Amino acid sequence: MAALSCLATDGDTLRCGSERVRLVGIDAPEMPGHCASGRICVKGDPFASRDALSEAMRGKTLTIVRLGKDRYGRTIADVRADGKSLSCAQIKAGQAIYVKKWDNGQTVARQCGE
Structure with missing residues (x-):
């Protein structure tokens, strides 16, 4: 969608x-x-990370593939900007880390080569 x-x-x-x-x-x-x-929270600049995510999706068509819900009620999703994984974009930009236990069906591992 x-x-x-x-x-x-x-x-x-x-x-x-x-x-x-x-x-x-x-x-x-x-x-x-x-x-x-x-x-234990990920170290780094949260504002830079948020801004990198904003930039990765700016002006692009987003596609959301819903995979479930987390314990906070958020939708867990594979989100793509013009067909490119935003999870991978954040990892490659050094703005997020890969977490295998949160990778439903190894979605990110397949897309990003983790």
């Missing part, structure tokens, strides 16, 4: 209308105040 308008809320999550969409298979730095107590 093509999304009309999505905004990056951080380096691995989009808001598409009322739907929150989590990119499959990656983890990006958390925005300030969003790293849950006791959780």
Whole structure:
């Protein structure tokens, strides 16, 4: 399904209308105040990660392949911008890390060569 308008809320999550969409298979730095107590969060600049995701999808047609829901109620999805994986784009830009246990069906591993 093509999304009309999505905004990056951080380096691995989009808001598409009322739907929150989590990119499959990656983890990006958390925005300030969003790293849950006791959780090991990815190091890096959360604003740069969010901006890189925004740039990767700017002016492109997004396709969302929904794979399920996470424990926070977000849609887990393989999201593509003009056919290119946004998960792979974030990994290649150094703005997110690959997380095998979050890679439903090894979607990202196949696309990015992880």
